[in-house]
Amino acid sequence: MVACRQLVTIRWYQGRLVELLPMLRDRAHSPVLSAVDDSVAAALAVAAALDGDRRTAASSLAALCGTELGRLLRSSSWLVTMNGIVEAACLLQDAVVAGRAYQLLRPYADVPMVGSLGVTCFGSAQHSLGVASLTSGQLDRAVDHLRAAVQHNLALAHWPAVVSSRRRLVCRRRPRRSRRSRTRPGQKDQGRPRTAGESAGSGGWLGASAACSSTTASAWSTWPC
Secondary structure: OHHHHHHHHHHHHHHOOHHHHHHHHHHHHHHOOOOOHHHHHHHHHHHHHHHOOHHHHHHHHHHOOOOHHHHHOOOHHHHHHHHHHHHHHHHOOOOOHHHHHHHHHHOOOOEEEEOOEEEEEEEEHHHHHHHHHHHOOOOOHHHHHHHHHHHHHHHHOOOOHHHHHHHHHHHHHHHHHOOOOOOOOOOOOOOOOOOOOHOOOOOOOOHHHHOOOOOOOOHHHOOOO
């Protein structure tokens, strides 16, 4: 199971989670799966949604939420599971689930989303809060959370999570810029000072152009754009 979780994490950040659909379906219905581990079902919901199988995604998400998402067991994989629920809700454009997930995750804003005893990590919970806010239509709040996620992920030295948060942040902010406000080649940006997270990506592989590149962006990360 440890290897499964780590493989899911790798494919998640590579944008290749769909490749694991057969394995996730098998694991989700395995009799040896822990009764308190819902992370596989959450990963299945996201993978199915990415593959265009909205029925499976919606069914998996509904099974996780039950009659009240707050009743989901708080096991060692709870934060990772909630991250998957937020991403699935984003893909399915389920603002109700996203809004409830935001309420439950808010107290854990500054905690990394670690699964089990450090088997895997999906970065700062600020990222999930930002995605949940995007899905709920709270765009200004989403920007605040995603900016905080970039900083927190940098502090964690979780580089895939840094890229993921920057991608969401840049894609969310880019449509707001008018043609007049764009900096011309050779001109200095006279706007607000950049944070460390934004500066770190200005010219390298964490940059905005790379972050929103169609070749590197996964399906769920480009949806809010």
